[in-house]
Amino acid sequence: MKTLILTLxxxxxxxxxxxxxxxxxxxxxxxxxxxxxxxxDLINDIFSENNDKLxxxxxxxxxxxxxxxxxxxxxxxxxxxINFEKYFLIGGKFQTSSISNEILNEALxxxxxxxxxxxxxxxxxxxxxxxxxxxxYYWKIYTSMxxxxxxxxxxx
Amino acid sequence: xxxxxxxxxxxxxxxxxxxNTKINQKxxxxxxxxxxxxxxxxxxxxxxxxTLKLQKGENLIDEYKVVRKNKLGFVDILVPENIxxxxxxxxxxxxxxxxxxxxxxxxxxxxxxxNDTERTLQWYLTNIRAYQAWDITIGSPSVVVGVxxxxxxxxxxxxxxxxxxxxxxxxxxxxxxxxxPNDPSTGNGIDDDNNGLIDDWKGWNYANNSNDVRTPNAHxxxxxxxxxxxxxxxxxxxxxxxxxxxxxxxxxxxxxxxxAPIGALIDDAIIDAVDNGARVIQMSxxxxxxxxxxxxxxxxxxxxxxxxxxxxxxxTAVQYPASNNNVISVGGTDQNDLRANFSNxxxxxxxxxxxxxxxxxxxxxxxxxxxxxxxxxxxVSAVAALILSVNPNLTAQQVRNIIESTAxxxxxxxxxxxxxxxxxxxxxxxxYGLVDAFAAVQxxxxxxxxxxxxxxxxxxNQTYTLTNAVxxxxxxxxxxxxxISSSNTNIxxxxxxxxxxxxxxxxxxxxxxxxxxxxxxxxxxxPSSILGxxxxxxxxxxxxxxxxxxxxxxxxxxxxxxxxxxxxxxxxQ
Numbered sequence: 001m002k003t004l005i006l007t008l009x010x011x012x013x014x015x016x017x018x019x020x021x022x023x024x025x026x027x028x029x030x031x032x033x034x035x036x037x038x039x040x041d042l043i044n045d046i047f048s049e050n051n052d053k054l055x056x057x058x059x060x061x062x063x064x065x066x067x068x069x070x071x072x073x074x075x076x077x078x079x080x081x082i083n084f085e086k087y088f089l090i091g092g093k094f095q096t097s098s099i100s101n102e103i104l105n106e107a108l109x110x111x112x113x114x115x116x117x118x119x120x121x122x123x124x125x126x127x128x129x130x131x132x133x134x135x136x137y138y139w140k141i142y143t144s145m146x147x148x149x150x151x152x153x154x155x156x
Numbered sequence: 157x158x159x160x161x162x163x164x165x166x167x168x169x170x171x172x173x174x175x176n177t178k179i180n181q182k183x184x185x186x187x188x189x190x191x192x193x194x195x196x197x198x199x200x201x202x203x204x205x206x207t208l209k210l211q212k213g214e215n216l217i218d219e220y221k222v223v224r225k226n227k228l229g230f231v232d233i234l235v236p237e238n239i240x241x242x243x244x245x246x247x248x249x250x251x252x253x254x255x256x257x258x259x260x261x262x263x264x265x266x267x268x269x270x271n272d273t274e275r276t277l278q279w280y281l282t283n284i285r286a287y288q289a290w291d292i293t294i295g296s297p298s299v300v301v302g303v304x305x306x307x308x309x310x311x312x313x314x315x316x317x318x319x320x321x322x323x324x325x326x327x328x329x330x331x332x333x334x335x336x337p338n339d340p341s342t343g344n345g346i347d348d349d350n351n352g353l354i355d356d357w358k359g360w361n362y363a364n365n366s367n368d369v370r371t372p373n374a375h376x377x378x379x380x381x382x383x384x385x386x387x388x389x390x391x392x393x394x395x396x397x398x399x400x401x402x403x404x405x406x407x408x409x410x411x412x413x414x415x416a417p418i419g420a421l422i423d424d425a426i427i428d429a430v431d432n433g434a435r436v437i438q439m440s441x442x443x444x445x446x447x448x449x450x451x452x453x454x455x456x457x458x459x460x461x462x463x464x465x466x467x468x469x470x471x472t473a474v475q476y477p478a479s480n481n482n483v484i485s486v487g488g489t490d491q492n493d494l495r496a497n498f499s500n501x502x503x504x505x506x507x508x509x510x511x512x513x514x515x516x517x518x519x520x521x522x523x524x525x526x527x528x529x530x531x532x533x534x535x536v537s538a539v540a541a542l543i544l545s546v547n548p549n550l551t552a553q554q555v556r557n558i559i560e561s562t563a564x565x566x567x568x569x570x571x572x573x574x575x576x577x578x579x580x581x582x583x584x585x586x587x588y589g590l591v592d593a594f595a596a597v598q599x600x601x602x603x604x605x606x607x608x609x610x611x612x613x614x615x616x617n618q619t620y621t622l623t624n625a626v627x628x629x630x631x632x633x634x635x636x637x638x639x640i641s642s643s644n645t646n647i648x649x650x651x652x653x654x655x656x657x658x659x660x661x662x663x664x665x666x667x668x669x670x671x672x673x674x675x676x677x678x679x680x681x682x683p684s685s686i687l688g689x690x691x692x693x694x695x696x697x698x699x700x701x702x703x704x705x706x707x708x709x710x711x712x713x714x715x716x717x718x719x720x721x722x723x724x725x726x727x728x729q
């Protein structure tokens with residue numbers, strides 16, 4: 001399994017940490033349960049190959065905290081149903097070596113001691129692949145963080 | 157001295173004025189070639205022949221070697237071998253019998269530009285010199301390319317039946333046709349050709365064991381369109397071997413997995429493609445190595461079928477099955493003819509083709525632009541199909557040799573002579589280089605030949621036949637012959653007059669090639685001697701059989717009537 005680390009990383013605190021130190025452990029942050037209020041079909045469409053605005057952006061991870069940030073990738077009239085005062089949206093797209101690859105797992109983690117966040121995506125690399133460059137799309141909703149922390153994206 | 161200089165100046169001025177009235181063309185010498193510019197384009201000048209318009213009343217120029225003349229006063233003359241065309245023209249300026257001088261500009265054949273509406277998005281056609289190749293062929297329906305992929309949407313009007321009522325999808329002649337050509341369920345339910353696949357009229361879906369190769373994954377439709385989307389049909393893209401608004405190379409589609417290829421199905425599909433007449437097998441996929449696939453590839457090679465596969469997109473070593481030595485492995489390049497950063501490379505890379513921003517047919521009768529070596533490989537498969545379109549007699553190995561030996565050494569890479577790479581210089585990032593459709597098709601063409609009598613008499617007229625003609629043909633004959641009639645394949649000639657005998661020629665000029673037949677006009681001189689052995693040291697009469705030979709004199713005499721006295725002719729020709 002190859003590891004590809006994409007650079008969208010700014011740590012809030014530059015403290016050293018030993019792997020043996022318990023305080024270094026990453027803690028899973030659960031996403032928000034998708035309720036009927038949230039227009040999942042619309043968000044799926046925004047984070048898909050159908051969205052030219054998203055395809056024009058050369059970024060693998062987008063953190064959307066308000067309508068203004070949302071307008072960068074979506075200018076439609078329909079409401080996503082996300083209350084940005086309480087929640088924020090993580091999403092994006094990234095290239096893979098094959099259209100046969102797929103996302104196996106994705107999750108947001110926090111390291112308490114230095115308030116570092118990472119969004120980790122595990123890609124299931126195909127062993128039997130069609131050799132077209134593929135794009136994988138993803139999104140999740142989380143409870144808002146107080147300080148709009150920066151998040152590192154890791155793709156494994 | 158001053159008087160002399162003034163006189164020279166007047167002479168030069170007069171000469172310049174004279175030149176301006178006698179000739180309108182400007183030529184210049186570039187890299188040992190003479191060229192001229194017309195409408196912004198550069199054209200070569202023929203340095204061997206120049207055309208003159210004679211002054212009224214002048215009809216013969218004794219001092220020049222006349223090649224042709226016509227009744228309107230134009231004469232083609234040979235440029236003497238010991239003088240440059242520029243200096244010869246300077247001499248001609250001073251000849252008062254000449255009214256006009258014209259350089260012979262070597263024209264260009266107009267590249268075939270299909271009218272497909274999305275063609276301008278297919279930047280890769282230029283890089284691989286498709287337009288020039290299309291002057292020669294845009295694909296023959298007799299060539300079949302087996303596309304082993306995620307399936308192919310044959311209902312796409314740029315691949316299957318559209319309003320133009322033809323298709324580039326192979327219809328299995330061994331199967332009964334479906335009642336509704338657009339509904340695979342309307343077959344007769346019988347395995348008519350006894351190949352174990354029921355109603356496989358338009359390929360086979362090995363993934364779900366059905367006769368419908370249409371699946372939700374567009375990958376195979378994109379690949380098929382690059383090879384043979386219908387060309388010059390006023391819609392969509394131009395398939396590389398898609399025919400000229402009529403049947404092009406036929407796609408034999410297989411689904412060997414929808415979301416991903418299934419290795420266990422690939423060997424079966426390869427064997428079926430071979431048995432159903434495919435001359436090229438196209439695979440844009442990688443799977444773990446398999447002896448079953450290796451053996452099926454060998455089966456293809458043994459049956460003279462070319463196997464072409466994408467190198468992979470991991471930016472690492474060439475993946476399997478492209479790494480199989482019997483397979484032509486294809487990497488991807490960008491618009492600058494550089495290796496795409498994702499394109500796999502290394503020892504097993506054979507050739508490259510454009511693999512970034514490749515426009516092709518998509519599901520739902522639409523079009524899409526995609527990246528990957530998946531879309532480079534079908535360009536090479538199409539070139540293989542074009543090669544076989546002009547010369548179906550070539551073996552798989554010959555086709556491979558042509559593709560590799562004609563590749564363009566682009567990108568500034570260090571192509572070098574490499575052990576085990578016999579078809580020219582090679583580089584581990586680019587293989588033999590960028591595929592060149594035009595050079596490959598040119599190299600594959602059977603050589604044109606003019607056949608007909610070597611001797612032209614005053615009567616009857618002689619007809620010469622051109623076989624293996626390439627595109628449109630322009631005929632030329634020597635100045636002692638005249639053309640009675642001509643077509644693309646035949647020319648009928650007769651001597652200009654009974655006094656114009658001697659050596660002559662009939663020449664056919666085609667795109668990129670010229671062929672000539674030397675003839676003798678009039679009565680040839682009779683060979684003067686008969687050569688033969690006599691007696692081998694013994695007295696004549698002591699042997700029972702003697703051989704005699706007439707020495708040929710290159711004057712068209714190649715049949716003789718033999719007469720002997722006091723003996724019998726056993727054999728004579």
